Amino acid sequence: MHNAAIAKLGVDFVYVPLPIAPENLAIAVKGFEAMGLRGFNVTIPHKQAIMPLLSEIAPVAQEIGAVNTVCLTEQGWYGTNTDAEGFLAPLLQLSTPPNWQHTTALILGNGGAARAVVAGCAELGCRSIQVVGRHPEKLEQFRQSWQNSPAGVHLSVHAWEKLPDLLPTAGLVVNTTPIGMHPHEQVSPLDFSDSLQSASVQIAAGTIAYDLIYTPRPTLFLQQMQAQGAILFDGLEMLVQQGAAALKLWLQQPVPVDVMRQSLLDHLHHAELQIQRNIN
Ligand code: NAP
Numbered sequence: 001m002h003n004a005a006i007a008k009l010g011v012d013f014v015y016v017p018l019p020i021a022p023e024n025l026a027i028a029v030k031g032f033e034a035m036g037l038r039g040f041n042v043t044i045p046h047k048q049a050i051m052p053l054l055s056e057i058a059p060v061a062q063e064i065g066a067v068n069t070v071c072l073t074e075q076g077w078y079g080t081n082t083d084a085e086g087f088l089a090p091l092l093q094l095s096t097p098p099n100w101q102h103t104t105a106l107i108l109g110n111g112g113a114a115r116a117v118v119a120g121c122a123e124l125g126c127r128s129i130q131v132v133g134r135h136p137e138k139l140e141q142f143r144q145s146w147q148n149s150p151a152g153v154h155l156s157v158h159a160w161e162k163l164p165d166l167l168p169t170a171g172l173v174v175n176t177t178p179i180g181m182h183p184h185e186q187v188s189p190l191d192f193s194d195s196l197q198s199a200s201v202q203i204a205a206g207t208i209a210y211d212l213i214y215t216p217r218p219t220l221f222l223q224q225m226q227a228q229g230a231i232l233f234d235g236l237e238m239l240v241q242q243g244a245a246a247l248k249l250w251l252q253q254p255v256p257v258d259v260m261r262q263s264l265l266d267h268l269h270h271a272e273l274q275i276q277r278n279i280n
Contacts, residue, residue, distance in 0.1 A: 001240065002247055004263035008256045013038065015247075022049060029053050029077065039071035039250040047112065054079040063122075063149055064115045069246040080249070083116035086242030088123060090233050091172075091208070098171050098206060100124040106170035107131045108189045109177035110142040110157070113212050117174050118146065122153045129155040130166055134192075160192050168202045173225065175211040180219040188220040203228045214239055215268060240264055 002015035018040070020028045025046055032040060042050045047066035051057060054067065055076030061067045067079035091097070105121040107114050110133040121129050133139040139157040146153045158166060167173065179189045203209075209225030211218070214235035222232045244257045 001243055001260035001263040001267070005244070005247055005255045005257075005260050008259045009251070009253070011251060013251070020046070022046070025049055026053055033072070033077070037072065039069065039246070041069055041246055042067060044112070050079060053077065059150065060084055060119060063119050063151055063153075065145065066112060066115065068242070069249060071249050081116065081119075082242040082245035082249075083113065083238070084119040084123065085245045086238040086240070087117055087120040087210075087212075089241035090237040091120075091124065091210075094231075098208070100126055102127055103171035104128045104130060104169050105172045105174065106166050108163075108173070108175045109133060110139055111176060114142070114176040117176055117212075118153060118155060119151070121172070121174075122149075122151050126172070129153065130170070131155055131157045132160055132163055132166065133157065134160055163190070163192075164202075168204055170207060171204065172208045172210065173203070173230075175209075175213065175219070175221050178213065180211070180216075180221050181213045182215040185216050185220060188224055190221060190224055203230060205229065206231065208233065211235060212238060215271070236264065236268075237261075 006013050006015065018028070022045055029050070047068060050067050050070065054070065056073070056078045057067065058078070058080035061079055061081035064081045064084065066081060068081050068083055070077050070079045103124075103126050105126040105128070107117050107121070107129065110131050114131065118129055118131070131139065131142060133142070136159070143155060143157045146155055175189050177189050179187055179192070203225065207225070207230045209222055209230040210233040211222050212235040213219050217234045217236060218226070218232060219234070222234060226232055240257060240261045244255050244260055247255045
């Protein structure tokens with residue numbers, strides 16, 4: 001999708017994948033500097049390891065505790081995180097947005113993507129942020145990591161078993177777990193609570209259900225929430241928008257987001273056909 005936008009803009013750049021082993025990250029970054037790279041994305045397992053190699057880190061990346069986008073400046077490498085911006089983009093485009101200050105956000109999962117979602121919900125000004133996870137120690141660590149947040153993030157953490165009590169009070173429910181992602185389309189994070197399986201999911205009118213997963217579209221979780229009348233968002237737009245935000249930073253000019261979205265949709269459709277061919 002980056003190269004589709006680059007072609008549309010007619011600028012002389014290329015976006016290429018560069019697999020780098022963890023032990024080679026520092027030397028690779030030195031090499032990028034020597035080669036005059038404009039910038040790069042980093043993904044697992046480099047999102048934290050890159051941080052000491054940068055000369056400046058944006059507050060949002062410090063808050064999230066991970067960098068996904070790096071850009072060369074006169075002062076050196078500048079790192080930021082565009083995932084929260086990507087997550088927020090579709091919510092900010094709602095024609096009749098809820099009153100975020102009265103909205104409780106319920107986040108399923110406490111991994112890397114959940115951190116960007118927490119930062120996004122804090123930026124929206126959500127009244128409260130509740131995080132549900134399966135490992136008490138990880139949940140507690142997650143809670144503590146936000147305690148001294150400069151943005152004043154206040155969140156509470158809960159066991160999965162609490163989901164049936166928490167769901168009816170949430171105005172925004174975000175699945176940040178991989179549950180329901182291809183090839184496990186038949187499962188949903190809502191199946192992981194026995195009391196939810198026996199009772200039907202109860203949600204308030206106007207609840208927004210957001211799944212970060214983009215294959216399949218929609219996931220079983222979104223289908224279950226749709227059956228209860230929720231407004232749905234899948235992870236496609238977040239993926240497009242976090243990429244567009246990075247490209248804009250590198251090129252220092254507006255980028256054609258619609259071209260990037262179409263390119264991604266074409267790629268996903270192609271991947272879907274490929275999967276079907278493998279199955280048949
Ligand atoms: P991650 O760091 O591995 O976190 C995954 C979280 O899901 C962890 O909290 C994990 O719990 C929880 N989890 C996994 N399986 C579970 C299960 N069976 N029951 C309960 N909890 C479970 O992964 P991530 O990077 O955050 O990514 C998570 C998902 O978001 C993936 O599907 C990814 O594709 C998607 N994503 C989408 C975008 C986008 O742009 N749309 C961006 C980033 C991520 P434990 O820690 O207890 O194991």
